[in-house]
Amino acid sequence: MCFSQTPEKKRWQQRWFCRYCRQRRRRAAPEGQRLTEGRICAVQGLCWASLGKMLTNISNVLRACAQRNGAAAVVSARTYADFTNEATFEIKKCDTFKLDEGPATQVVMTRDEGLQYYRTMQTMRRMELKADQLYKQKIIRGFCHLYDGQEACAVGIEAAINLSDHLITAYRAHGYTYTRGGTVKKIMAELTGRRGGIAKGKGGSMHMYCKHFYGGNGIVGAQVPLGAGVALACKYQGNSELCVCLYGDGAANQGQIFETYNMAALWKLPVIFICENNGYGMGTSVERAAASTDYFKRGEFIPGVRVDGMDVLCVREASRFAADYCRSGKGPILMELQTYRYHGHSMSDPGVSYRTREEIQEVRSKSDPISMLKDRMLSNNMASVEELKEIDVEVRKEIEDAAQFATTDPEPPLEDLCNHIFHNNPPLEVRGTNPWSKLKSVS
Amino acid sequence: CGTHKMNLFQSITSALDNTLASDPTAVIFGEDVAFGGVFRCTVGLRDKYGKDRVFNTPLCEQGIVGFGIGAAVAGATAIAEIQFADYIYPAFDQIVNEAAKYRYRSGNLFDCGSLTIRAPWGCVGHGSLYHSQSPEAFFAHCPGIKVVIPRSPVQAKGLLLSCIADKNPCIFFEPKILYRAAVEQVPEEPYIIPLSQAEILQEGSDVTLVAWGTQIHVMKEVAAMAQEKLGVSCEVIDLQTILPWDTETICKSVVKTGRLLISHEAPITGGFAAEISSTVQEECFLNLEAPISRVCGYDTPFPHIFEPFYIPDKWKCFEAIKKMINY
Numbered sequence: 202m203c204f205s206q207t208p209e210k211k212r213w214q215q216r217w218f219c220r221y222c223r224q225r226r227r228r229a230a231p232e233g234q235r236l237t238e239g240r241i242c243a244v245q246g247l248c249w250a251s252l253g254k255m256l257t258n259i260s261n262v263l264r265a266c267a268q269r270n271g272a273a274a275v276v277s278a279r280t281y282a283d284f285t286n287e288a289t290f291e292i293k294k295c296d297t298f299k300l301d302e303g304p305a306t307q308v309v310m311t312r313d314e315g316l317q318y319y320r321t322m323q324t325m326r327r328m329e330l331k332a333d334q335l336y337k338q339k340i341i342r343g344f345c346h347l348y349d350g351q352e353a354c355a356v357g358i359e360a361a362i363n364l365s366d367h368l369i370t371a372y373r374a375h376g377y378t379y380t381r382g383g384t385v386k387k388i389m390a391e392l393t394g395r396r397g398g399i400a401k402g403k404g405g406s407m408h409m410y411c412k413h414f415y416g417g418n419g420i421v422g423a424q425v426p427l428g429a430g431v432a433l434a435c436k437y438q439g440n441s442e443l444c445v446c447l448y449g450d451g452a453a454n455q456g457q458i459f460e461t462y463n464m465a466a467l468w469k470l471p472v473i474f475i476c477e478n479n480g481y482g483m484g485t486s487v488e489r490a491a492a493s494t495d496y497f498k499r500g501e502f503i504p505g506v507r508v509d510g511m512d513v514l515c516v517r518e519a520s521r522f523a524a525d526y527c528r529s530g531k532g533p534i535l536m537e538l539q540t541y542r543y544h545g546h547s548m549s550d551p552g553v554s555y556r557t558r559e560e561i562q563e564v565r566s567k568s569d570p571i572s573m574l575k576d577r578m579l580s581n582n583m584a585s586v587e588e589l590k591e592i593d594v595e596v597r598k599e600i601e602d603a604a605q606f607a608t609t610d611p612e613p614p615l616e617d618l619c620n621h622i623f624h625n626n627p628p629l630e631v632r633g634t635n636p637w638s639k640l641k642s643v644s
Numbered sequence: 645c646g647t648h649k650m651n652l653f654q655s656i657t658s659a660l661d662n663t664l665a666s667d668p669t670a671v672i673f674g675e676d677v678a679f680g681g682v683f684r685c686t687v688g689l690r691d692k693y694g695k696d697r698v699f700n701t702p703l704c705e706q707g708i709v710g711f712g713i714g715a716a717v718a719g720a721t722a723i724a725e726i727q728f729a730d731y732i733y734p735a736f737d738q739i740v741n742e743a744a745k746y747r748y749r750s751g752n753l754f755d756c757g758s759l760t761i762r763a764p765w766g767c768v769g770h771g772s773l774y775h776s777q778s779p780e781a782f783f784a785h786c787p788g789i790k791v792v793i794p795r796s797p798v799q800a801k802g803l804l805l806s807c808i809a810d811k812n813p814c815i816f817f818e819p820k821i822l823y824r825a826a827v828e829q830v831p832e833e834p835y836i837i838p839l840s841q842a843e844i845l846q847e848g849s850d851v852t853l854v855a856w857g858t859q860i861h862v863m864k865e866v867a868a869m870a871q872e873k874l875g876v877s878c879e880v881i882d883l884q885t886i887l888p889w890d891t892e893t894i895c896k897s898v899v900k901t902g903r904l905l906i907s908h909e910a911p912i913t914g915g916f917a918a919e920i921s922s923t924v925q926e927e928c929f930l931n932l933e934a935p936i937s938r939v940c941g942y943d944t945p946f947p948h949i950f951e952p953f954y955i956p957d958k959w960k961c962f963e964a965i966k967k968m969i970n971y
Contacts, residue, residue: 342769342770343770343771343772343775343948344770344771344772344775394948394949395949402948402949403947403948403949404773404948405772405773405948405949407772407773407774408773408948419730419773419774420730420731420733420774421703421731422703451702451703452703454702454703454704455703455704455734456704456706456707456734457734482702482703483675483676483682484676484679484682485675485676485700485702489700490700490702490703491702554679555679612949613949613950615950615953617950618942618944618947618950618953618954619942619944622943622944622945631942631943631944632912632913632942632943633912633940633941633942633943640942
């Protein structure tokens, strides 16, 4: 914060804090000589190690810019690898049902993994907050169910499966669309209903799809039998893929879920049923809706695991465990992720008429997934504050660009109203509002 | 005693309040009805009448309706709420196969007449695929139930009370876009409006316009436009009860005017306008001056961004009247 520049001060007083790594450094200047601006160690109050890191980061950013512009990398990286590359963490033990052993409680996370999880979760968080903002400005209309607070679930699950596996979820789908490969631009354009959207602007918030991601489903519980069907296809084709089939605590009381459990267990389908229990089915708390809130036991003849859904490493370990279980041909498995959503059920729900603001604040301060990961990484010296701040800045820019695109992209052409109703060989005439004007469906 | 300024959801609350007060066997249940419902239709009822009469169900439409049928058969006045008409399909089997056929298959030994199902219905401006549907046509095909759609708070309270009092299972669709938008002076005392009677809102001599729910307001505007721009006098009729529908009023009107325009938001193929059209041409063939016109939604799922283009707005109806006049 301040470094001494007067030679009159004693040597031991020439101590200062490096502004980057916040470590106290001693500048051993020879007697009688003062620190000047020209001395490289004193530039911006950095120590040697931090200066190296700063250069690395600048070079990375420049290289990324250069790659985008197609030019060759101009700066080579100078890595002053002062960070630990990997660390072991203790995570909460999961409750199990009908299983002899559960997921591991000691997990290893590398620095790269940590940064990637951080970036993904931060992107999702910012994207949802931006969607909130755009909704309030009436640029996004309709129904918008936000995922902030539950990021650890999407990131943890994706970290344990491959992109070649399949995933299907309900309407709180923005996070999964991102982790499954959708870009923020396309997701936001779909929210605003523009032609650049991931479903060409025809689906909206609840209906986003991409490769091996089957949405995005509005009707509660209807996606679960679909997931079992996808798993059957995987088993039939013998490609060792599995299907992750998500639903909420509200949907867990739907009849079709139990029909699906039966089919999946009977035919040993490679499906991971995941109940994202965020405590509230819209406005009804789980205690008031369910005779048994042990959602991981609801499968009865399907083994289950209950996982702390706010800890990305917990989710990852449990998903790995579940994926191994499925891929070994033992049949379906059920996971309950105990998580929390900060926003209300949707943008029309303030979210505080059935729970207190204090409760939301408490979860935010004690169990926020992004903060938890950040604390872990910083306390194990796997990243620095500045580095994470830079990721934040980059993420913010990405979201701004995407929001800009989503606002300015044109809407889909009117002809699209009638396309994609059926599979059309000759174009189909679609009757409508006026008997003399028929539209053509040419999908 | 007297009237009170109420919007649509308040008039529904008033009707339910009257029912719970006068009928000790009446119960209201559905998703989130306890705190007042997502459209505030049941605000205050739980506090007033107790949690054993106004209670939440879990998220299970099929279960809700099945449960309602059972309660009705045992003698309770069951008023079930389905959160959006778009979600009524899991309960379709229960309604069509159980509720509608109970009296028939038991030779009048049992019936679930005291069941009423309420659901928000119709387009709302930003509802997209699953918050805007109008499924009355699916239920019109099912003998044994009654389907009713009000257009305003006064009609809503009267028709809902009629449905509850009616000794047949009824489905009451409430136009959700009118919940806050429609405001009228509604009597606080209970009153009924008879079912299966269409209401003539405006007499005319040249064209008959038939619609229900939100679309009636569009029709009124169209009638004004037609009078002003074409000098055409329109007779506007609100069908109110979809099943069983008032064939007499409509046919009498068509005999008088010779032209018929029917309009609804649901897709045109198989929409209820087809049934009206078919019956009218049977009964009044020689009186028709022009083919019966149906101005309805396109045969697509209810769109997300294309909604303003999809719905049968006043311009499309006006165009249809012009064509009919010049036929």
